[in-house]
Amino acid sequence: xxxxxxxxxxxxxxxxxxxxxxxxxxxxxxxxxxxxxxxxxxxxxxxxxxxxxxxxxxxxxxxxxxxxxxxxxxxxxxxxxxxxxxxxxxxxxxxxxxxxxxxxxxxxxxxxxxxxxxxxxxxxxxxxxxxxxxxxxxxxxxxxxxxxxxxxxxxxxxxxxxxxxxxxxxxxxxxxxxxxxxxxxxxxxxxxxxxxxxxxxxxxxxxxxxxxxxxxxxxxxxxxxxxxxxxxxxxxxxxxxx
Numbered sequence: 001x002x003x004x005x006x007x008x009x010x011x012x013x014x015x016x017x018x019x020x021x022x023x024x025x026x027x028x029x030x031x032x033x034x035x036x037x038x039x040x041x042x043x044x045x046x047x048x049x050x051x052x053x054x055x056x057x058x059x060x061x062x063x064x065x066x067x068x069x070x071x072x073x074x075x076x077x078x079x080x081x082x083x084x085x086x087x088x089x090x091x092x093x094x095x096x097x098x099x100x101x102x103x104x105x106x107x108x109x110x111x112x113x114x115x116x117x118x119x120x121x122x123x124x125x126x127x128x129x130x131x132x133x134x135x136x137x138x139x140x141x142x143x144x145x146x147x148x149x150x151x152x153x154x155x156x157x158x159x160x161x162x163x164x165x166x167x168x169x170x171x172x173x174x175x176x177x178x179x180x181x182x183x184x185x186x187x188x189x190x191x192x193x194x195x196x197x198x199x200x201x202x203x204x205x206x207x208x209x210x211x212x213x214x215x216x217x218x219x220x221x222x223x224x225x226x227x228x229x230x231x232x233x234x235x236x237x238x239x240x241x242x
Contacts, residue, residue, distance in 0.1 A: 002108055002178065010133050012054045013107040014172065015099035018042060018062035018070065018115035019088050030066060031220055032115040033073070036229050040073050041220055044118035044233075050081045052125060057081065057107065060115070061088040061099035093193055093200065097184045103177065109133050110180050111172035112197045116220040119232045125172055127211045132174030137201050139174070140213035141167035170213040173197045179206055 018032050032042040039047075042060070049058055062070055064087040071085055086102050088095030096112055103110055109132050111125070124140050131138035144166035150159040173196065175183075180197065183204035187194060194200040198208045220229055 010054050010108050012109045013057040013103045014049050014111045016060045016115050042115050043073050050079045058083040059099045059102045060085045061095040107177050110177045111174040113172035120217040121214045124214050128174045131209045131211050135209045137175045137208040139198050140170045141210045142213045170217050
């Protein structure tokens with residue numbers, strides 16, 4: 001594993017998980033291809049990532065039948081980094097593993113991001129990247145603002161965990177490249193399927209640091225999220241015009 005050295009520039013790569021089917025959107029097409037102000041969600045996500053100087057590679061893992069469509073999204077576009085598309089697996093974890101296999105060997109940190117989080121603020125991405133390089137693994141999160149209950153299948157409250165210990169975890173989730181690859185290999189060998197990449201890394205015995213997330217870093221899942229996304233995009237354009 002590469003030794004942490006805060007004096008040198010970090011080389012980073014993004015693996016974008018784009019396996020969503022859009023079932024909850026009732027849109028007929030995968031949600032990453034839905035358009036906001038004339039631009040596909042996937043393009044907006046990649047556009048924000050490509051603006052980070054530390055990022056040297058972007059890999060998109062998606063179902064084989066959608067690769068041509070994804071490549072068409074970026075055809076003729078002027079982006080600093082041309083994303084590479086790879087076939088995903090039967091699960092998100094398998095897709096991320098396939099994406100990591102395409103990442104360059106000289107990359108220090110791999111960030112795994114949802115294709116349908118197009119408005120992650122730059123400072124969140126940069127803080128997550130820096131924390132992962134320093135500590136090994138980092139994720140952005142928002143502290144819970146409402147009471148969260150553990151509830152039985154029958155609908156009975158089982159437990160009320162302390163709210164100050166509960167966070168909604170977002171992406172990108174960032175890891176030193178060797179650490180993530182080794183954790184994914186171990187999970188595959190042992191038949192473990194995590195809920196996210198950080199759960200795979202923690203199971204392999206590595207601590208994960210939480211950095212502040214952002215309310216703007218929404219995951220587009222339902223029709224209402226598209227309306228919120230349009231408002232966020234409109235607000236960002238107004239800010240640029242000031």
